[in-house]
Amino acid sequence: MLVPGKAKWLAALVFLAWLVVIGVVRLVLVVGRYPLFVWVPVVTAWCSLSFGVSTLVLVVLSLVAALVLWFGLYPVSFRRHCWLRVLTEWRRATVYVPRWRSVMRLAELSKRDGRREYRPRLGRVRSEGWRDRVRVRMVPAQSPEVWELRREGLAHAFGARSCRVRVVRPRVVELDFVHSDPLARPVSVPAFPDVVDLKRVTVGVTETGKPWRLRLLGSQVLVVGVPGAGKGSVLWSLVWQLAPSVRDGLVRLVGIDPKGGMELGQCPDAFDRVAYDNGADAVALLEEIATEVKDRATRYRGVRRLWARSTGEPFTVLVVDELADLIAYQPDRQLRERAQRAIQTITSQGRAPGYAVVGLVQDPRKEVVSFRHLFTTRVALRLDEPGQVDMVLGDGVRQRGAAAHEIGEDTPGVAWTKQDGQREPERARAFHVTDDDLDTLRRYVRPAEVRAFPTSPEGVAA
Numbered sequence: 001m002l003v004p005g006k007a008k009w010l011a012a013l014v015f016l017a018w019l020v021v022i023g024v025v026r027l028v029l030v031v032g033r034y035p036l037f038v039w040v041p042v043v044t045a046w047c048s049l050s051f052g053v054s055t056l057v058l059v060v061l062s063l064v065a066a067l068v069l070w071f072g073l074y075p076v077s078f079r080r081h082c083w084l085r086v087l088t089e090w091r092r093a094t095v096y097v098p099r100w101r102s103v104m105r106l107a108e109l110s111k112r113d114g115r116r117e118y119r120p121r122l123g124r125v126r127s128e129g130w131r132d133r134v135r136v137r138m139v140p141a142q143s144p145e146v147w148e149l150r151r152e153g154l155a156h157a158f159g160a161r162s163c164r165v166r167v168v169r170p171r172v173v174e175l176d177f178v179h180s181d182p183l184a185r186p187v188s189v190p191a192f193p194d195v196v197d198l199k200r201v202t203v204g205v206t207e208t209g210k211p212w213r214l215r216l217l218g219s220q221v222l223v224v225g226v227p228g229a230g231k232g233s234v235l236w237s238l239v240w241q242l243a244p245s246v247r248d249g250l251v252r253l254v255g256i257d258p259k260g261g262m263e264l265g266q267c268p269d270a271f272d273r274v275a276y277d278n279g280a281d282a283v284a285l286l287e288e289i290a291t292e293v294k295d296r297a298t299r300y301r302g303v304r305r306l307w308a309r310s311t312g313e314p315f316t317v318l319v320v321d322e323l324a325d326l327i328a329y330q331p332d333r334q335l336r337e338r339a340q341r342a343i344q345t346i347t348s349q350g351r352a353p354g355y356a357v358v359g360l361v362q363d364p365r366k367e368v369v370s371f372r373h374l375f376t377t378r379v380a381l382r383l384d385e386p387g388q389v390d391m392v393l394g395d396g397v398r399q400r401g402a403a404a405h406e407i408g409e410d411t412p413g414v415a416w417t418k419q420d421g422q423r424e425p426e427r428a429r430a431f432h433v434t435d436d437d438l439d440t441l442r443r444y445v446r447p448a449e450v451r452a453f454p455t456s457p458e459g460v461a462a
């Protein structure tokens with residue numbers, strides 16, 4: 001049996017050991033989380049104590065020279081493996097950790113249950129320069145909408161321009177603290193491609209700097225945006241990238257422009273056929289294409305599952321500038337219903353026989369959105385209201401960060417895009433196709449002037 005004095009000592013020892021364990025665990029966590037901030041001072045101190053200050057100065061100078069050389073020779077790798085790591089540690093240590101507790105309390109994101117406080121847990125922080133991605137484990141029974149509502153306050157509290165909330169998995173959200181917009185400047189069109197890949201047609205750049213690609217083969221594309229949002233630039237970027245195949249007759253463009261040629265009239269030379277209204281001519285053209293789709297589908301049945309270049313038949317892209325004018329606002333009921341039937345046929349059956357529809361829409365009303373499911377790739381340029389985002393991109397996509405209603409008027413061509421089967425929506429900007437570019441395009445696709453352009457495309461990759 002222990003005497004009371006000994007028991008006291010033992011309890012004190014256990015308590016001390018417990019403190020030491022906690023201290024060690026915390027130290028390991030700090031070293032793991034801030035390796036640079038811990039190791040640089042430790043190594044500096046050790047170096048100056050062991051070898052003297054002059055050796056330390058020499059080491060520091062050599063290190064700086066090595067970093068400058070790294071930056072000069074491999075700027076991308078330097079940025080990724082050095083600069084962004086330092087920035088991540090810096091932002092975590094100076095912005096998120098010190099302010100987290102008070103901001104959570106003041107934003108009423110922490111909860112009290114009696115004496116216990118439930119506080120959202122700050123998880124992984126990743127800085128990409130223009131944005132910080134901050135993972136958060138929400139408190140039990142909290143919904144992402146609560147965070148959505150606090151976005152502006154959080155952005156101000158952590159010194160960012162804006163904040164986006166994305167649901168990662170149950171109980172975990174990721175906050176994007178945006179410091180600058182990498183898509184603020186227009187992106188010029190590149191040179192005509194040598195090879196056109198219909199599965200990956202590049203129409204711009206994403207905010208992470210990668211090419212923004214749209215799939216045409218086996219896909220239908222819906223582009224929605226208020227007037228002036230830049231639908232034209234998505235359309236012309238697509239035509240620009242298809243131009244070598246259009247010129248060689250491997251891709252055929254057919255257009256319907258119910259606004260009398262305001263859009264497609266800028267470069268009709270790229271199109272095999274164009275109708276400039278939303279009346280009988282346009283509907284007749286749609287029905288003609290629908291009949292072609294059915295014919296080709298019948299011929300392909302049992303022979304092939306998907307159009308390929310080897311069929312010798314052109315891949316057809318039907319561009320409709322204001323889809324709603326045909327299928328929703330056409331006052332003649334008969335024409336409207338015929339147009340709806342034809343569009344339904346082309347979009348639902350055109351995949352295998354090599355027909356793609358690119359539909360542009362200004363106003364995502366119910367009548368148009370009922371056709372949304374026929375389009376497997378959807379692009380939301382600037383929209384008027386938050387509710388429209390899910391109407392265009394699909395249910396729950398706004399919750400994953402696609403804030404198309406927040407795209408500024410000063411950045412036309414910026415869009416949120418989502419492809420069926422792709423989990424995360426992407427933010428991107430279409431190439432800016434200027435009037436001069438359209439002139440170049442016109443001369444490029446017009447057969448009489450083909451010889452003026454030396455590039456000889458190898459063809460279409462299917």
Ligand SMILES: Nc1ncnc2c1ncn2[C@@H]1O[C@H](COP(=O)(O)OP(=O)(O)OP(=O)(O)O)[C@@H](O)[C@H]1O
Nearest residue numbers: 186226227228229230231232233412413430431432
């Ligand atoms: N990607 C872009 N980069 C820079 N500027 C752009 C881009 N796209 C469009 N713009 C500019 O924005 C303006 C409107 O663009 P655009 O005509 O394409 O809009 P829209 O959505 O087609 O409008 P509408 O519905 O009226 O046809 C144009 O003056 C154009 O120069």
Ligand SMILES: [Mg+2]
Nearest residue numbers: 231232263321
């Ligand atoms: Mg337009």
